[in-house]
Amino acid sequence: MDFVEHDLADPDVVISARGLTKRFGTFDAVDHVSFDIHANRIYGLLGRNGAGKTTVMQLLTGQTIESSGDVAVFGERPFENARILERVCFIKESQKYPDDFKVKHVLSCARDLLPNWDEDFAQALLDDFQLPTGRRVKKLSRGMNSAVGVIIGLASRAPLTFFDEPYLGLDAVARQLFYDRLLADYAEHPRTVVLSTHLIDEVSDLIEHVLVIDKGRLLFDEDADTLRSRALVVAGPPRAVDEFTAGRTVLHRETLGNLARTTVETELSEADRSTAQGAGLDLEPVSLQQLLVRSTTTKKGDAR
Numbered sequence: 001m002d003f004v005e006h007d008l009a010d011p012d013v014v015i016s017a018r019g020l021t022k023r024f025g026t027f028d029a030v031d032h033v034s035f036d037i038h039a040n041r042i043y044g045l046l047g048r049n050g051a052g053k054t055t056v057m058q059l060l061t062g063q064t065i066e067s068s069g070d071v072a073v074f075g076e077r078p079f080e081n082a083r084i085l086e087r088v089c090f091i092k093e094s095q096k097y098p099d100d101f102k103v104k105h106v107l108s109c110a111r112d113l114l115p116n117w118d119e120d121f122a123q124a125l126l127d128d129f130q131l132p133t134g135r136r137v138k139k140l141s142r143g144m145n146s147a148v149g150v151i152i153g154l155a156s157r158a159p160l161t162f163f164d165e166p167y168l169g170l171d172a173v174a175r176q177l178f179y180d181r182l183l184a185d186y187a188e189h190p191r192t193v194v195l196s197t198h199l200i201d202e203v204s205d206l207i208e209h210v211l212v213i214d215k216g217r218l219l220f221d222e223d224a225d226t227l228r229s230r231a232l233v234v235a236g237p238p239r240a241v242d243e244f245t246a247g248r249t250v251l252h253r254e255t256l257g258n259l260a261r262t263t264v265e266t267e268l269s270e271a272d273r274s275t276a277q278g279a280g281l282d283l284e285p286v287s288l289q290q291l292l293v294r295s296t297t298t299k300k301g302d303a304r
């Protein structure tokens with residue numbers, strides 16, 4: 001991606017990363033990544049295992065220092081910057097707490113540290129997730145532990161909130177509760193939320209903008225609807241599908257008996273659509289998950 005200057009004059013830009021790189025030895029976990037994150041939107045930071053999502057979030061929240069390039073959060077460098085970091089909440093899976101900490105101690109720390117903390121909201125969420133406040137955190141089940149993070153992230157009302165897959169331990173009902181509470185609260189108290197997840201289909205209605213990281217590089221930085229409209233599946237008799245998709249960028253092809261399904265990266269014109277209809281082909285939308293699986297699948301031996 002081309003190097004562009006930070007647009008610090010634009011108050012809508014809350015994060016600006018330019019050529020951001022994190023190197024471990026000779027390995028680039030994050031490799032010259034440039035993007036802006038705008039205020040009051042929900043972002044999906046998506047990518048396969050080991051793609052670099054957590055490292056990007058650590059760079060954006062000052063938890064690690066870049067090897068090269070730079071990042072500005074609310075116009076300033078986040079590393080060891082208390083003024084910036086008090087506006088940021090970073091929730092990650094498997095957060096460690098002191099051994100003797102009960103749930104109520106964690107919440108009381110969050111209340112003290114986070115200036116926008118909403119105690120009533122936190123209490124309502126404790127009820128929703130049925131979390132026992134008097135229990136030691138180390139005695140909580142994995143799902144309850146995830147719920148602690150989710151509650152802190154939501155009740156923080158931080159202007160910039162990161163959720164690094166903190167909901168992996170939650171069951172499907174609790175995850176839905178998280179998505180519902182996030183959407184409802186975000187509508188009343190707009191803020192910038194960045195979610196990293198593997199469960200792309202689950203969050204696809206939630207996220208407005210998608211950043212896709214693949215092997216440390218930024219593959220997509222796009223509005224979620226625009227990204228979805230980038231590809232579609234052409235289904236029908238194999239020969240007709242092949243004829244129709246010839247010359248287009250094919251992301252995936254599968255054949256089952258006399259039915260072929262080919263995913264193509266394209267926007268079709270009205271004429272294309274009527275040609276497809278005339279040839280007896282079905283044109284189906286591609287889910288965000290399918291599109292990303294097709295775009296980020298690596299060959300064997302290609303792992304980092």
Ligand SMILES: Nc1ncnc2c1ncn2[C@@H]1O[C@H](COP(=O)(O)OP(=O)(O)OP(=O)(O)O)[C@@H](O)[C@H]1O
Binds near residue numbers: 047050051054055056
């Ligand atoms: N401290 C470290 N030392 C060496 N390599 C590291 C370190 N931290 C991360 N990496 C490597 O950097 C790459 C990116 O890791 P990262 O945790 O950012 O990926 P991720 O996209 O969050 O993965 P997942 O979805 O599996 O959590 C991985 O190959 C990982 O092994």
